[in-house]
Amino acid sequence: MRLDPFYLIVDRAHWVERLVPIGVKLVQLRIKERPDSEVRRDIRISRAICDRHGCQLVINDHWRVAIDEGCDFVHLGQEDLEQADVAAIRGAGLKLGISTHDEAELEMALSVAPDYVALGPVYPTVLKKMKWAPQGLARLTTWKKKIGSTPLVAIGGLNLERIDGVLTHGADCAAVVTDITRSQDPEGRTRQWIAATSRGRIAPA
Ligand SMILES: Cc1ncc(COP(=O)(O)OP(=O)(O)O)c(N)n1
Ligand SMILES: Cc1nc(C(=O)O)sc1CCOP(=O)(O)O
Numbered sequence: 001m002r003l004d005p006f007y008l009i010v011d012r013a014h015w016v017e018r019l020v021p022i023g024v025k026l027v028q029l030r031i032k033e034r035p036d037s038e039v040r041r042d043i044r045i046s047r048a049i050c051d052r053h054g055c056q057l058v059i060n061d062h063w064r065v066a067i068d069e070g071c072d073f074v075h076l077g078q079e080d081l082e083q084a085d086v087a088a089i090r091g092a093g094l095k096l097g098i099s100t101h102d103e104a105e106l107e108m109a110l111s112v113a114p115d116y117v118a119l120g121p122v123y124p125t126v127l128k129k130m131k132w133a134p135q136g137l138a139r140l141t142t143w144k145k146k147i148g149s150t151p152l153v154a155i156g157g158l159n160l161e162r163i164d165g166v167l168t169h170g171a172d173c174a175a176v177v178t179d180i181t182r183s184q185d186p187e188g189r190t191r192q193w194i195a196a197t198s199r200g201r202i203a204p205a
């Protein structure tokens with residue numbers, strides 16, 4: 001499987017409405033601390049927009065709702081994985097991306113044959129408090145050697161200046177939150193990300 005090299009992560013459907021029509025081809029809905037009814041509503045809205053624009057939608061954490069709503073890709077961290085029913089996710093035909101932060105987590109991730117492995121935080125992130133020090137670029141190369149053809153997603157503190165570094169050190173894809181959602185011009189910044197990742201993009205058939 002190939003991933004688009006630009007992976008946008010947002011926390012509500014209104015961002016999907018704003019940014020996916022610009023040309024985003026891979027987006028994660030990462031909703032925290034909202035009632036199930038709102039999660040479901042945001043997933044429905046995001047699905048409709050992504051279907052219309054040929055964008056792959058990934059649902060973070062809420063794997064049961066993702067199955068119920070007919071989504072086809074979920075992202076889980078290691079703690080999520082402990083609670084999740086991976087057989088049910090796979091049985092429903094969903095793809096699965098997994099977060100990793102150290103060797104033990106990588107081993108756990110590989111045991112479920114993930115559709116991608118994410119490594120982070122590559123750089124310091126302001127989005128959430130992390131217990132891991134920044135991984136650095138060399139770790140991406142190590143991870144890519146270990147996972148072979150499974151796509152590698154780099155995440156954490158990425159910005160336009162850091163894209164080339166992560167892609168040349170082994171990442172297949174760069175995931176980003178605040179460089180876009182806290183930008184003064186999220187639409188403009190999204191266009192810049194699409195352009196900056198163009199060399200890793202396969203044109204649609
Ligand atoms: C692409 C990608 N990589 C890592 C994460 C983090 O997942 P997790 O460790 O479960 O933390 P939360 O995002 O749920 O706070 C991610 N969401 N996406
Ligand atoms: C949600 C998340 N997970 C990470 C991990 O390392 O698993 S880093 C991260 C935050 C990414 O946000 P930004 O692009 O604003 O740094």
Ligand SMILES: [Mg+2]
Binds near residue numbers: 060061075076077080
């Ligand atoms: Mg999670």
